[in-house]
Amino acid sequence: xxxxxxxxxxVDVGPRDGFQxxxxxxxxxxxxxxxxxxxNAGLREIQVTSFVNPDRIPQLADAEDLLAVLPFREGVSYxxxxxxxxxxxxxxxxxxxxxEVSLSLSDAHSRRNTGMSRERSLSExxxxxxxxKRAGRSARVSLQCAFxxxxxxxxxxxxxxxxxxxxxxxxxxxxxxxxxxxVADPPAIDERIAVLRETAPHAAHALHLHDTRGLGLAxxxxxxxxxxxxxxxxxxxxxxxxxxPGAAGNIPTEDTAFLCSRLGSATGLDLExxxxxxxxLETMYAKTFPAKIRxxxxxx
Amino acid sequence: xxxxxxxxxxVDVGPRDGFQxxxxxxxxxxxxxxxxxxxNAGLREIQVTSFVNPDRIPQLADAEDLLAVLPFREGVSYxxxxxxxxxxxxxxxxxxxxxEVSLSLSDAHSRRNTGMSRERSLSExxxxxxxxKRAGRSARVSLQCAFxxxxxxxxxxxxxxxxxxxxxxxxxxxxxxxxxxxVADPPAIDERIAVLRETAPHAAHALHLHDTRGLGLAxxxxxxxxxxxxxxxxxxxxxxxxxxPGAAGNIPTEDTAFLCSRLGSATGLDLExxxxxxxxLETMYAKTFPAKIRxxxxxx
Numbered sequence: 029x030x031x032x033x034x035x036x037x038x039v040d041v042g043p044r045d046g047f048q049x050x051x052x053x054x055x056x057x058x059x060x061x062x063x064x065x066x067x068n069a070g071l072r073e074i075q076v077t078s079f080v081n082p083d084r085i086p087q088l089a090d091a092e093d094l095l096a097v098l099p100f101r102e103g104v105s106y107x108x109x110x111x112x113x114x115x116x117x118x119x120x121x122x123x124x125x126x127x128e129v130s131l132s133l134s135d136a137h138s139r140r141n142t143g144m145s146r147e148r149s150l151s152e153x154x155x156x157x158x159x160x161k162r163a164g165r166s167a168r169v170s171l172q173c174a175f176x177x178x179x180x181x182x183x184x185x186x187x188x189x190x191x192x193x194x195x196x197x198x199x200x201x202x203x204x205x206x207x208x209x210x211v212a213d214p215p216a217i218d219e220r221i222a223v224l225r226e227t228a229p230h231a232a233h234a235l236h237l238h239d240t241r242g243l244g245l246a247x248x249x250x251x252x253x254x255x256x257x258x259x260x261x262x263x264x265x266x267x268x269x270x271x272x273p274g275a276a277g278n279i280p281t282e283d284t285a286f287l288c289s290r291l292g293s294a295t296g297l298d299l300e301x302x303x304x305x306x307x308x309l310e311t312m313y314a315k316t317f318p319a320k321i322r323x324x325x326x327x328x
Numbered sequence: 329x330x331x332x333x334x335x336x337x338x339v340d341v342g343p344r345d346g347f348q349x350x351x352x353x354x355x356x357x358x359x360x361x362x363x364x365x366x367x368n369a370g371l372r373e374i375q376v377t378s379f380v381n382p383d384r385i386p387q388l389a390d391a392e393d394l395l396a397v398l399p400f401r402e403g404v405s406y407x408x409x410x411x412x413x414x415x416x417x418x419x420x421x422x423x424x425x426x427x428e429v430s431l432s433l434s435d436a437h438s439r440r441n442t443g444m445s446r447e448r449s450l451s452e453x454x455x456x457x458x459x460x461k462r463a464g465r466s467a468r469v470s471l472q473c474a475f476x477x478x479x480x481x482x483x484x485x486x487x488x489x490x491x492x493x494x495x496x497x498x499x500x501x502x503x504x505x506x507x508x509x510x511v512a513d514p515p516a517i518d519e520r521i522a523v524l525r526e527t528a529p530h531a532a533h534a535l536h537l538h539d540t541r542g543l544g545l546a547x548x549x550x551x552x553x554x555x556x557x558x559x560x561x562x563x564x565x566x567x568x569x570x571x572x573p574g575a576a577g578n579i580p581t582e583d584t585a586f587l588c589s590r591l592g593s594a595t596g597l598d599l600e601x602x603x604x605x606x607x608x609l610e611t612m613y614a615k616t617f618p619a620k621i622r623x624x625x626x627x628x
Binding site: 029030213214215218219239240241242243245246248249250253276280283286287290291292319320321326 | 329513515519539540542543546548553580591592619620621626
């Protein structure tokens with residue numbers, strides 16, 4: 029019998045990574061209800077929105093308005109994603125708890141997603157972290173395409189190592205390796221987690237996985253075996269990447285929490301509660317999301 | 329880095345477990361084309377049909393006719409499932425290579441599936457194996473609900489052990505632990521594979537997994553880590569169980585083969601070839617199957 033972590037933190041990124049992947053734009057009130065549902069289901073970290081160009085991501089154009097109506101509760105942390113200094117400025121002017129500085133390790137993806145080369149977005153990220161530090165605001169870094177890119181091909185391990193070193197040095201409290209297109213596999217989890225730990229043995233780190241090729245929960249299992257305890261997930265398995273062809277949903281919060289529960293790794297989540305939020309989102313979007321754990325059937 | 333098996337055998341059960349789960353009945357000619365597609369994609373073991381009551385499973389009523397038109401090729405093995413002596417008689421009268429003697433470890437499921445109690449189906453299975461032996465025909469046993477049953481609840485490990493002992497003793501060449509409702513998890517894979525190996529350390533064994541709760545490939549990963557090298561899969565992730573409420577598809581052949589390929593475990597399969605068969609089946613059934621590896625996109 030393998031050993032698995034005692035506890036695991038799931039960060040629900042559905043209200044950001046999920047909502048931005050759908051054509052339909054939810055009202056701010058509907059978004060608030062989704063976040064409330066996630067809080068009630070036990071989520072304690074939620075990526076509620078991003079501060080990005082509203083012309084490119086109109087689904088999240090109400091970032092400030094949403095944060096103004098969300099309940100702020102003890103022990104709950106809201107995250108917002110940013111891609112440049114302008115986004116950080118907006119985030120700093122909002123009451124969001126934690127700012128995610130996000131950049132891509134694929135040059136092609138970086139240019140498509142942000143208009144910046146990979147090198148330029150790396151120095152931009154250092155400046156963004158400095159802005160957060162000056163303002164005394166918590167910041168984490170997400171490295172998109174940390175496992176490869178379908179636009180560009182493989183992303184060398186050395187590139188991951190350099191970025192991780194640079195950004196921990198620049199003050200990142202946590203580095204998240206994001207598999208934006210969903211190309212990761214268990215051996216890649218091994219080698220990339222090793223890079224994080226060689227670089228900053230005691231620093232927080234997390235994985236952000238997509239299930240494009242069906243390996244999402246197999247990758248989670250492998251990461252749990254290695255002692256990784258923090259994962260980005262999305263309610264229902266919503267998500268994708270608007271600038272990455274064919275990318276499919278994030279690993280579903282409820283399915284990941286179910287796997288954890290079966291391994292004895294506590295997440296503090298009420299599966300039925302998460303699955304009910306998915307059911308509500310399916311009504312709002314008039315479509316079915318990928319999660320296998322369903323309200324009223326698989327949550328006992 | 330974990331060690332994984334050098335080679336893995338996938339037995340495609342789609343033409344049996346998949347076809348019986350759909351309301352639409354394919355023509356014998358269409359079924360032949362599906363089997364041909366699987367052969368061309370590199371499958372060497374295919375469960376092509378079952379010899380069961382045609383009134384209960386009309387989708388497979390053409391078992392004899394199908395076997396009469398399938399190509400018999402060197403190195404290819406066709407399996408057919410049977411649930412009682414009458415089914416074995418029909419199978420023995422056909423040219424099928426290998427007979428699967430199937431029984432359930434859940435009393436409730438056994439009665440619903442076969443009209444026999446669990447105890448009665450166990451002695452029936454011994455007699456079925458004796459019939460195969462007398463006829464000199466290869467036989468394997470599948471233990472349905474070997475990981476639990478949603479109708480009845482947990483299936484005790486001792487019950488698995490007793491059945492495995494009895495059936496290896498009765499001449500089973502291979503025992504397949506089948507997770508009919510899709511309730512298995514990695515710790516259950518550990519404990520049940522251990523039972524097989526304690527009982528018959530050198531005997532062939534396999535897993536038949538369903539993805540009802542999303543853990544299908546995580547369970548495969550765990551089994552591969554334990555050195556399991558034989559899995560039942562279904563093209564496209566078709567399947568379910570007509571007598572098991574809520575049971576979802578088998579683990580998809582193409583997704584399982586993709587995971588194996590990423591772990592360095594050779595399956596000999598052409599992923600694009602399998603995915604093309606899924607695409608054809610989706611046309612025949614006018615629906616989408618669960619496999620994530622898709623023809624023309626994720627097979628490179």
